[in-house]
Amino acid sequence: xxxxxxxxxxxxxxxxxGNVLTEKEDLIPYSFDGTAAxxxxxxxxxxxxxxxxxxxxxxxxxxAKIPVVTRGSGTxxxxxxxxxxxxxxxxxxxMDRILELDRANLTLLAEAGATTQAISDASTxxxxxxxxxxGSMKISTIGGNVSExxxxxxxxxxGVTRNYVMGLEVVLANGEVLWTGNKCxxxxxxxxxxxxxxxxxxxxxxITKVLLKLIPKPAAKKTMVATFAQMDQxxxxxxxxxxAQIIPCTLEFLDRTTIRxxxxxxxxxxxxxxEALLLIETDGHPAAVAEEAxxxxxxxxxxxxxxxxxxxxxxEASRLATARRSAFSALARVSPTTILEDATVPRSxxxxxxxxxxxxxxxHRLRIGTFGHMGDGNLHPTFLTDERNQxxxxxxxxxxxxxxxxxxxxxxTITGEHGVGVAKKSFLPKFAGDTQMRVMREFRRTLDxxxxxxxxKMFD
Amino acid sequence: xxxxxSHLKGLDYSVLQQCMHCGLCLPTCPTYDATKVERHSPRxxxxxxxxxxxxxxxxxxxxxxEMYFCLGCLACMTACPAGVNYAELFEHARAEAEAxxxxxxxxxxxxxxxxxxxxxxxxxxxQLAGRALRLYQQLGFQRLLRRSxxxxxxxxxxxxxxAITPNIRPDFSAELILxxxxxxxxxxxxxxxxxxxxxxxxxxDINRDTVEVLARNGCEVITPPKQFCCGSLHAHNGxxxxxxxxxxxxxxQFPPDQFDAIITNAGGCGSHLKHYRSLLADDPVYRxxxxxxxxxxxxxxxxxxxxxxxxxxxxxxxxxxTYHESCHLSHGQKIVAQPRQILGSIPNLTLVELPExxxxxxxxxxxxxxxxxxxxxxxxxxxxxxxxTGADIVATGNPGCxxxxxxxxxxxxxxxxxxxxxxxxAKAYRAGx
Numbered sequence: 001x002x003x004x005x006x007x008x009x010x011x012x013x014x015x016x017x018g019n020v021l022t023e024k025e026d027l028i029p030y031s032f033d034g035t036a037a038x039x040x041x042x043x044x045x046x047x048x049x050x051x052x053x054x055x056x057x058x059x060x061x062x063x064a065k066i067p068v069v070t071r072g073s074g075t076x077x078x079x080x081x082x083x084x085x086x087x088x089x090x091x092x093x094x095m096d097r098i099l100e101l102d103r104a105n106l107t108l109l110a111e112a113g114a115t116t117q118a119i120s121d122a123s124t125x126x127x128x129x130x131x132x133x134x135g136s137m138k139i140s141t142i143g144g145n146v147s148e149x150x151x152x153x154x155x156x157x158x159g160v161t162r163n164y165v166m167g168l169e170v171v172l173a174n175g176e177v178l179w180t181g182n183k184c185x186x187x188x189x190x191x192x193x194x195x196x197x198x199x200x201x202x203x204x205x206x207i208t209k210v211l212l213k214l215i216p217k218p219a220a221k222k223t224m225v226a227t228f229a230q231m232d233q234x235x236x237x238x239x240x241x242x243x244a245q246i247i248p249c250t251l252e253f254l255d256r257t258t259i260r261x262x263x264x265x266x267x268x269x270x271x272x273x274x275e276a277l278l279l280i281e282t283d284g285h286p287a288a289v290a291e292e293a294x295x296x297x298x299x300x301x302x303x304x305x306x307x308x309x310x311x312x313x314x315x316e317a318s319r320l321a322t323a324r325r326s327a328f329s330a331l332a333r334v335s336p337t338t339i340l341e342d343a344t345v346p347r348s349x350x351x352x353x354x355x356x357x358x359x360x361x362x363x364h365r366l367r368i369g370t371f372g373h374m375g376d377g378n379l380h381p382t383f384l385t386d387e388r389n390q391x392x393x394x395x396x397x398x399x400x401x402x403x404x405x406x407x408x409x410x411x412x413t414i415t416g417e418h419g420v421g422v423a424k425k426s427f428l429p430k431f432a433g434d435t436q437m438r439v440m441r442e443f444r445r446t447l448d449x450x451x452x453x454x455x456x457k458m459f460d
Numbered sequence: 461x462x463x464x465x466s467h468l469k470g471l472d473y474s475v476l477q478q479c480m481h482c483g484l485c486l487p488t489c490p491t492y493d494a495t496k497v498e499r500h501s502p503r504x505x506x507x508x509x510x511x512x513x514x515x516x517x518x519x520x521x522x523x524x525x526e527m528y529f530c531l532g533c534l535a536c537m538t539a540c541p542a543g544v545n546y547a548e549l550f551e552h553a554r555a556e557a558e559a560x561x562x563x564x565x566x567x568x569x570x571x572x573x574x575x576x577x578x579x580x581x582x583x584x585x586x587q588l589a590g591r592a593l594r595l596y597q598q599l600g601f602q603r604l605l606r607r608s609x610x611x612x613x614x615x616x617x618x619x620x621x622x623a624i625t626p627n628i629r630p631d632f633s634a635e636l637i638l639x640x641x642x643x644x645x646x647x648x649x650x651x652x653x654x655x656x657x658x659x660x661x662x663x664x665d666i667n668r669d670t671v672e673v674l675a676r677n678g679c680e681v682i683t684p685p686k687q688f689c690c691g692s693l694h695a696h697n698g699x700x701x702x703x704x705x706x707x708x709x710x711x712x713q714f715p716p717d718q719f720d721a722i723i724t725n726a727g728g729c730g731s732h733l734k735h736y737r738s739l740l741a742d743d744p745v746y747r748x749x750x751x752x753x754x755x756x757x758x759x760x761x762x763x764x765x766x767x768x769x770x771x772x773x774x775x776x777x778x779x780x781x782t783y784h785e786s787c788h789l790s791h792g793q794k795i796v797a798q799p800r801q802i803l804g805s806i807p808n809l810t811l812v813e814l815p816e817x818x819x820x821x822x823x824x825x826x827x828x829x830x831x832x833x834x835x836x837x838x839x840x841x842x843x844x845x846x847x848x849t850g851a852d853i854v855a856t857g858n859p860g861c862x863x864x865x866x867x868x869x870x871x872x873x874x875x876x877x878x879x880x881x882x883x884x885x886a887k888a889y890r891a892g893x
Contacts, residue, residue, distance in 0.1 A: 139486045266541075
């Protein structure tokens with residue numbers, strides 16, 4: 001493919017010279033995203049500040065056959081916004097306005113570069129609630145969240161990003177602007193095109209605006225930390241809570257290694273002498289919250305919880321959630337390279353999967369920290385390694401292969417919320433099957449016949 | 461090029477590799493927030509440092525300029541779950557930039573030779589310069605020149621600098637503070653008082669207040685009249701060797717085993733003073749002493765809360781105060797609660813929380829001198845938040861912040877007093893006398 005170099009004058013005309021970066025010192029910081037051990041230099045970085053500029057940029061790139069990698073804040077964990085050689089990185093971080101908060105319809109319209117935190121804050125200010133809260137929500141962009149269909153700590157009760165997208169503005173590869181969806185709660189006119197773009201990882205179009213559903217803010221919430229001497233007891237507690245038909249908004253677990261790293265950073269008073277910790281949060285009507293909290297505490301104690309501690313106020317609850325969100329990054333305290341995955345299994349298979357992960361780690365002589373969203377079966381086994389140790393990196397790869405195979409065997413998925421990108425590309429065909437792969441390829445070819453959008457990602 | 465051009469390569473690689481580029485630092489970085497460009501972010505800068513260490517990139521002027529565009533506010537260190545030691549990376553990167561010579565120019569060389577390598581290496585030189593400046597200000601020359609319009613002939617940048625020249629105090633610390641100040645009542649502790657350099661010239665009254673507050677809380681205070689700069693200016697500006705020299709002088713003057721604590725009232729100095737051990741890691745003679753020193757250095761707020769202060773007995777007139785956190789106090793030393801506790805102990809004082817209280821005010825050492833535009837933006841943002849609190853006093857524990865906010869309030873004509881928390885405490889004690 002032609003290098004982006006020849007098109008620089010045109011790009012500068014479209015977005016202004018200050019919004020095109022080409023110096024080595026400017027490009028190196030865009031040669032990675034949040035994914036470990038992946039690096040690739042782009043040809044240039046372009047900041048668009050409105051849909052018209054995105055349109056003009058894509059028209060030009062499509063004609064010149066320049067690969068385009070769309071990027072928000074670059075916090076992705078599967079290499080989705082990792083550049084491909086000589087590509088044009090289209091960064092939407094400057095398109096960060098919140099355009100409308102519609103209190104009558106409970107919706108929020110934002111540009112793709114608005115951060116998840118800004119959306120959450122704007123909702124809270126209107127006494128409303130935008131539940132999806134991925135770990136990087138302080139800086140992740142809503143465009144990125146939609147493209148990866150991000151999850152978060154509240155997925156169990158409130159679902160993931162997809163459940164809150166009511167409409168999208170998307171610029172197609174040829175520069176055409178498409179609007180899909182609306183403020184109607186019900187809408188069955190035609191295919192649900194917006195759903196095709198959610199989780200499409202920048203391969204089908206460039207999302208420029210997002211219309212989100214907001215919900216009323218729960219009147220009360222209660223946050224608890226339960227600690228256990230054995231991982232199985234924590235897993236059983238989760239199964240028992242679900243079996244008791246309680247759906248708390250958060251049901252997170254951390255293992256011993258992760259607890260230590262998180263406490264080292266966040267200093268929120270987590271106990272360091274236990275094997276597993278559950279962070280439990282229930283929200284809703286005050287009476288329901290009180291009852292659910294009491295029942296869950298009872299279930300935890302029945303499963304030999306060493307301690308059940310209730311957060312004394314909102315500030316402490318929020319400190320605990322923030323601490324949990326830092327888990328992945330905090331694990332970097334123990335080793336230079338932290339490679340995490342997000343294999344997900346049906347909840348009934350959770351205990352089995354956790355035991356399997358531990359066995360694989362010990363079989364391959366690897367250090368591991370495991371945490372994750374236990375309530376929705378979404379695990380984050382994280383290998384603590386060093387990318388310079390190639391022999392160990394091979395064992396890491398081998399271990400992941402076995403974990404993915406087992407997840408599929410148990411009826412699970414290779415990625416619950418991080419996306420395929422390049423990290424899980426090779427596992428997708430086995431997971432999806434031939435027919436589904438063919439259908440996905442046909443979709444992609446139809447929307448991007450020149451193959452300029454995030455080429456090489458998800459599948460070839 | 462000197463042998464020290466391998467500063468970054470010489471670092472333990474795990475320090476560079478610790479950054480797993482998750483991006484959680486981005487929203488806390490003032491330069492990223494203002495530009496949305498990754499190069500101006502902590503993880504972007506670390507990527508560049510790593511590229512230099514890995515020979516993926518040679519040292520360039522752009523790299524060096526980027527390191528000086530960083531405020532060094534260390535907000536990223538508070539945000540970083542992985543525990544990246546950005547302070548150390550940043551000092552080495554600037555040192556490597558200086559050693560490589562990519563920034564050299566006759567004017568810059570001259571200023572650095574004068575200020576960093578001469579003036580701030582010996583406080584008697586600085587004091588002499590201070591006296592001269594004071595004469596200029598007191599004898600009416602400043603007013604005369606400002607009125608005459610002669611200053612308009614100066615280049616714009618110099619004119620701007622002249623306008624923000626701080627007022628030099630009539631008396632420096634040595635004239636206000638006895639070498640040994642006895643404890644009021646029973647002596648419980650013996651502490652050393654570091655008078656600082658800028659602090660000594662511009663805020664010697666804060667030093668006096670600090671000693672007074674210490675004495676009232678059972679501390680015998682040792683304040684030698686002749687002291688040295690702590691070396692933070694040097695370390696933060698790529699002169700690690702000079703910083704090491706100054707650290708050794710401090711260690712020689714204040715043997716840490718002879719004091720219960722070594723007190724500083726300047727957030728910026730304290731943040732540097734507590735890291736002599738890593739600065740002198742290769743010095744077999746001073747290394748051990750530096751370790752004890754690091755443990756003994758205490759910010760005044762930290763120390764007072766640690767020993768438990770006696771609250772002022774009588775109430776001063778009511779006052780509404782907001783608190784701005786010095787970056788190197790909050791991010792550098794993680795001292796967040798103590799200044800608020802001290803302000804809270806003053807009767808009749810209403811403390812109003814400042815939005816974004818730990819966001820840099822733009823002072824950042826000498827940043828406001830070398831990056832006036834970004835510093836100005838940050839000052840503007842800070843003043844807006846201060847005004848939103850309705851407080852007519854802003855308290856802050858670092859001379860750089862004090863100066864920046866005083867100048868900002870003056871330029872905007874705000875009815876705002878900028879005061880060190882310890883001065884407010886000292887005044888409250890005096891109200892009971």
